[in-house]
Amino acid sequence: MxxxxxxxxxxxxxxxxxxxxxxxxxxxxxxxxxxxxxxxxxxxxxxxxxxxxxxxxxxxxxxxxxxxxxxxxxxxxxxxxxxxxxxxxxxxxxxxxxxxxxxxxxxxxxxxxxxxxxxxxxxxxxxxxxxxxxxxxxxxxxxxxxxxxxxxxxxxxxxxxxxxxxxxxxxxxxxxxxxxxxxxxxxxALLDAVAAEAVEQERLEGWIMREVEGGAALPGLYPPDAVHAARYQAWAREHGG
CATH class of the missing domain: 3.50.30.40 (Ribonuclease E inhibitor RraA/RraA-like)
Known part of the structure; x- marks a missing residue:
């Protein structure tokens, strides 16, 4: 059984x-x-x-x-x-x-x-x-x-x-x-929280990859500083995040 x-x-x-x-x-x-x-x-x-x-x-x-x-x-x-x-x-x-x-x-x-x-x-x-x-x-x-x-x-x-x-x-x-x-x-016990955080991390890294492919330098971008974090949040809101 x-x-x-x-x-x-x-x-x-x-x-x-x-x-x-x-x-x-x-x-x-x-x-x-x-x-x-x-x-x-x-x-x-x-x-x-x-x-x-x-x-x-x-x-x-x-x-x-x-x-x-x-x-x-x-x-x-x-x-x-x-x-x-x-x-x-x-x-x-x-x-x-x-x-x-x-x-x-x-x-x-x-x-x-x-x-x-x-x-x-x-x-x-x-x-x-x-x-x-x-x-x-x-x-x-x-x-x-x-x-x-x-x-x-x-x-x-x-x-x-x-x-x-x-x-x-x-x-x-x-x-x-x-x-x-x-x-x-x-x-x-951590499944729900980890899944939500992982989905968001993938979304963020996808945005960072697009920035890198566009010629952006890594310092301040990966991981994002306050300026880049604000840019990402604006992008996420625009794209339904």
Missing amino acids: PAEMPPLDTDLQRALEAVSTATLTTVLLKRGLRNVWIRGARPLAAPAPRRVGRAFTLRFVPAREDLATPASWGAPVSTRAAIEAMPAGCIAVVGAIGVTDAGIFGDILCARMRRRGVAALVTDGVVRDAAGVLGTGLPVWCGGTAAPPSVAGLTFVGWQQPVGCGGVAVFPDDVIVADGDGAVLIPA
């Missing part, structure tokens, strides 16, 4: 789909959050479509030989069972402790996730069956590929728990935005 997960407001989702992860890191930095970019999670395929969704977390720990066995794939606590609990629209965030010599998921698991409507997979680990994974159409951000299965280096221990992924603390229902620059976490 899919896990209970608060729906992501449609307007918020659309707004974040128009905002780059680079912009989000700047907005979050202004709020004192420096550790939000998931290290080691790079797009498996380029160009990377931007994806936005609530985090559905999965957690691995180092392999222990009595637990990390092929037989464990059929256990009640398994990656297979976790996938069946993923709601449509979520982003699967897999904490794999940075292990790069054991693939957490392969093509069959990714195909099932795609079939269930999962928006993307983000992990600090790696995947296997790379050609097959790409063929599923599931957008994947990961540390690369490896042939061995997960149990060669990892033990799966559960889902919908707080996890560490790429050095970032991810809690269930936090929001993930992933694009060509990687994957960024937005804490659930």
